[in-house]
Amino acid sequence: MKFEITILGSSSATPIFHRNPTSQILNVNEKLLMIDCGEGTQQQMLRFGIKYHKIDYIFISHLHGDHYFGLVGLISSMHLNGRKKPLYLFAPPQIQEILELQFKHSATVIKFPIEYYPIQNDKAETILETNDVSVETIILNHRIPTTGFLFKEKQRLRRINKEVVEKLNIPEEYYALIKKGIDFKDELGNIHKAIDLTTEADAPKSYAYCSDTVADGSYLKQLEEVDLLYHETTFMHDMVDRAKETFHTTSVEAAIIAKNCVVKKLMIGHFSARYRDLSPLLMEAKEIFPETYLAIEGETFMI
Amino acid sequence: MKFEITILGSSSATPIFHRNPTSQILNVNEKLLMIDCGEGTQQQMLRFGIKYHKIDYIFISHLHGDHYFGLVGLISSMHLNGRKKPLYLFAPPQIQEILELQFKHSATVIKFPIEYYPIQNDKAETILETNDVSVETIILNHRIPTTGFLFKEKQRLRRINKEVVEKLNIPEEYYALIKKGIDFKDELGNIHKAIDLTTEADAPKSYAYCSDTVADGSYLKQLEEVDLLYHETTFMHDMVDRAKETFHTTSVEAAIIAKNCVVKKLMIGHFSARYRDLSPLLMEAKEIFPETYLAIEGETFMI
Structure with missing residues (x-):
């Protein structure tokens, strides 16, 4: 099952250096969930070949413009493109x-x-609960009410044990049923238990999205052991006072959170316009948490 | 005096084929006036090196999103960039x-x-009346209240007659006064009349902006003999019924208007998403009005 995140924008506040404001696409089993929608998000979708009609769920973290000014334009374009099916919009009530x-x-x-x-x-x-994913809010600590989102894959189906089923000449059309736990009866009436025809499923994956927030609060306990944590990293750590004042996070703080929460990987984004080159932010975080990556537009991370 | 227009976007309805929704910058003597502000306009400004702080006047033709969804983001960015001076916003009251x-x-x-x-x-x-330009509204005929804008340069100052002033050894620091009509008195007390020291000024230029509208109505008489007419051309002429139904204009209709109004040049824009290649629109218009040009993003037209 696909569970991957594509970055459409990673700039904070204003677009700059060809970086767009925040938006991400989570692909769960070929269904697309959008997280935040800064101005120009629909242009980024065109650029990276993401189709409007594949998106049924949009999540808006808060009502600072760099996280939602693209929403009205995206909805208008969906309308002009003849969309008929519902759009589910999880956002602050004022939207x-x-x-x-x-x-x-x-x-x-x-x-x-x-x-x-x-x-x-x-x-x-x-x-939200679908067949493939559940979504929890994460209460962040920013200047206005802000929530992050924790996406958890549902338990995946067990995997067909190719060696065993081929030996038994079980036709392929039964594989889907077997994966769902239904035993197979052969022509002679012998029952082959589904559990013996399969191997354990991959563990379900999780993705936590945290933007924007000061680096403390009750939200940290929800991040424990997630596969991928996206955490805003507006500033380098020499700007920690400015970060606290504006309710943002530094590269060092994000890395400490990733380490303390024992996440598998950390992705940092929401970069201040003062940084043309992002590698110092990455280096500062990697010193504390080596499995850190930059949220680069157009890149897709398998979780 | 500079009087030129730069295209930031020329797409109708939705961004497509790397064409952004409508926005233009009129440079009048190094003061910038923005006309319409579709989503992504601030990104286009960055791309084409146009500074926020040079813009004091913004004109919004109507409240369809492809003409104003970028405004809130642009104003937010001006704010974050520390702007202090006023912004004058000419727009429908609901803005x-x-x-x-x-x-x-x-x-x-x-x-x-x-x-x-x-x-x-x-x-x-x-x-609006400034030292350099006056701006009139043009009442267009669209699905919601829509105005175009007619920008007229003020009468320019007469030009210094280099040959004459150099022969008389008139110091350069007097040129600005002479251009304003102040006579020059030399050391011997001889009066040299300003009119004899100068030649006639260039005729003041005019620019009419018409988007969006069906191709008829009282607005046409304001377009007579303008130096440059921008007229929306959403469709090729085979779509004339669709154009009327949606209160838009075809390439042939725009060209006929340009011809009948005896304008010097016509620029067409606001192209429908159905046209990847714009040359057929241009060819259709040029057959009727040869001095037709396409509104191409990033291009600047001297008027």
């Missing part, structure tokens, strides 16, 4: 008023249902 | 509510004054 005001003044009636899920910011909760 | 709602929900207090000039859509009027 509905903001979008509807703009649709009203352009005399636009969006032709597909927008199902608003107003995110409550008082406690972490599960906001 | 104030739209912007202020978004600033409120991000807890942002913009640090510079935004002077809202709510455009009335019942009759054409002069909305």
Whole structure:
């Protein structure tokens, strides 16, 4: 099952040095979930070949413009492209008023249902369960109500043991049933237990998205042992006072969180406009947590 | 005096084929006026090296998103870049509510004054007069209230007649006064009339911006003999029924307007997403009005 993240933007506040504001696409088994939607996100989708119609769920962390100014344009384009199926929008409650005001003044009636899920910011909760994934909010600590998101794959199906099933000449069309735990009865009436025809599934993966936040608070316990943690890293650590003042995180702080939470990998992003070259941020984080990567636009990370 | 237009976007409705939605920059004597501001305009400004702080006036033709969704992001970036001086915003009245709602929900207090000039859509009027330029609205005929803009240079100063002033040994520091019509008195007390020391000024130039509109109505008389007419050309002429239905214009209609209004040059833009290659639109218009040009992003037209 595919479980991978593509970066559409990683700039904080303003676009600069060809870096767009924040947006990411999580591909779960070929269904696309969008996380944040800064201005120009739809242009980035065109650039990287991501289709509008594959997105059914959008998650907005907070209402600073660099995380959602592209949303109204993306929804308008979905509308103009003839979308009919619902769009599920998990966002701060005020997003509905903001979008509807703009649709009203352009005399636009969006032709597909927008199902608003107003995110409550008082406690972490599960906001979505599909066959493939569950999504919990993570309560962050920023200047305005802000939530991160924890995406957990559902338990995967067991894997077919090729050697065994081929020896028994079990036709391929039965594989899907066997993976689901249904035993196979051969022509002679012999029962072959599904568990003997399969091997253990890969462990389900998890992805935590944390932007924007000061580097402390109750959210840390949700990050424990995640496969990939995306954590905002607006500043180098010499700017730690500025980071605290603006409720942001430094490269060192993000790396310490990754280490303390025993995550497998750390991806850093939301870079300040003061850094043209990002390698010093990466180096500073890697000194503490070697498995650190930069959120580079257009790159896809398998989780 | 500089009077030239730079194209930042020329796509209609949605960004496509690396074409951004509408925005243009009119450079009048090194002061920049922005006309429309589709999503991604600030990214285009970065790309083409246009500085935020040079813009004091923004004109928004109407509240379809492809003409203004980039405005809130641009204003936010001006704010984050420390702007202090006022921004004059000529736009439909509802823009104030739209912007202020978004600033409120991000807890942002913009640090510079935004002077809202709510455009009335019942009759054409002069909305701005500076030392260099006057701006009139043009009442267009679209699905929602829409205005074009007619920019007219002020009468330029007469030009110094180099041959004459050099023969008389008139010091250069007097040239600016002479251009303004002040006579020059030499050491012997002889008066040299400013009119004899100068030649006639270049005729003031004019630029008319018309987007979006169906190709008829009272606005046509304001376009007479303009130096450059930008007219939307969403469709080829085989789509004329669709153009009328959606209150847009075809290439043939734009060219006929240019011809009938005896404009010097025509620039076409606001191209539908159905046209990857724009040359057929250009050819169709040029057959009727040879001095037709495409609005290509990043290109600057001297008027």
